[in-house]
Amino acid sequence: MSTADQQQQGEDQQREQNASRAPTQTGPEGGAPETTTTAAVVAEEEAPATTAASTSITTKTTTEQPSSDPDPPESPPLPSKHTAATPGPRAVRFHDVFSSTLKHTLDKINRANFAACYPTIAARAPGTLEFVQRQMVERLGAQCNKEFDSILENRNVVAKLNELESLVSDAARRKADIGSGPDAATTPVPPHTxxxxxxxxxxxxxxxxxxxxxxxxxxxxxxxxxxxxxxxxxxxxxxxxxxxxxxxxxxxxxxxxxxxxxxxxxxxxxxxxxxxxxxxxx
The missing domain is CATH 1.20.5 (Single alpha-helices involved in coiled-coils or other helix-helix interfaces)
Incomplete structure (x- = not known):
């Protein structure tokens, strides 16, 4: 028999003794004995007994559990942050061309063209139409810039343009060296010929x-x-x-x-x- 069962049995015996010692009261008209006081005493004694039993079971369960859990595995280190290459002249020019082309395209969605597409709304609610036009232009510009940056990162455009820049500069340097060398009079033959x-x-x-x-x-x-x-x-x-x-x-x-x-x-x-x-x- 476990400790909780022995404690429960002892508390039951104590309640029975208290019930037998409780005075028997009669009703106001001498009828059957009234058991309200006995029931109240039993209820008051049963509540702490139940609480003690549950506390004993909880303590036993906690004691039986292992004292220490194995340490969880350490998480792997975070990858190093990607550092974009510094754009060269061609990459900067490419970005400028895209920005100017996008601005020229978005300028076509002006108030006059937008009002021509929705004449009724322009006549009745010009403020609302202007707000929608401005929100649409800003949304399209942000979406295009985001997509352009994603393409630049996925295709590694900046690094490739920088490599092209180095190749062109190397070719120009070689051409200058050939022009200033002893064979300057001879015209170099293009490789594709x-x-x-x-x-x-x-x-x-x-x-x-x-x-x-x-x-x-x-x-x-x-x-x-x-x-x-x-x-x-x-x-x-x-x-x-x-x-x-x-x-x-x-x-x-x-x-x-x-x-x-x-x-x-x-x-x-x-x-x-x-x-x-x-x-x-x-």
Whole structure:
């Protein structure tokens, strides 16, 4: 049994004891006993008991709830605010042309033209018609300006016009450099008048130049390697010639020695035969 049920049971027993101890009163004519006082006492005691029970249940529920909730995830940081590029001369001129054109268009919706479209209202309520005309012009102007600004932002018109401005200034600078250079007498050829082969060669020139530089580097490496090999071959040839000269000198010495021994060999042969004959005669 929970604490709230035990407390409720104790309060019920106390109410029963109070009801049994309450004095029984009789009516003014000695009829049935009157229970108004007892009912009032029971009602007064039941109200605080109900309040205490509800307070106990609320306290128990609050105690059973977890003491701490997990922290919610932090929200991501806000994106950085878009900063518009500073408009250049062409962008400013473009905006001025739009403003003047819009003003010229809205000036057509003047009072006279508006009154000609609504002659009855112009005759009976000219003030109202003038107010409507003024509100219409202001509304159209604000709407057109808002739409124009939206188009400028979505299409990135200001940045593109600034890029065009830089391209034009770069072209003018190059043209001035060509006019003041050594080739000032020659008139530059417009690119759109060149043949297809020249345009293709101009597009392929950077790639071909890089490939040519790589091939030149490889050629220089091969030529250096060939030069080292040629030096090694010359040294080996010099060594071979030196060895061949030494062999030829040794052969010449052997031939000279054999030429000197020719007469000596014959004499030694004669002497050896004489000695053999003498030994055989003995």
């Amino acid at each position: 060149l043949p297809a082969t020249a345009v293709q060669a101009a597009h392929l020139a950077p790639h071909l130049a890089s490939q040519q530089s790589q091939l030149n580097a490889k050629l220089q490496n091969v030529q250096a390697h060939n030069a080292r090999l040629f030096d090694d071959i010359r040294q080996q040839r010099a060594e071979l010639e030196a060895l061949l000269g030494a062999v030829e000198a040794a052969v010449a010495d052997m031939e000279g020695a054999s030429g000197l021994l020719d007469g000596v060999v014959d004499e030694l042969a004669l002497e050896s035969r004489d000695v053999e004959m003498q030994m055989s005669g003995i």
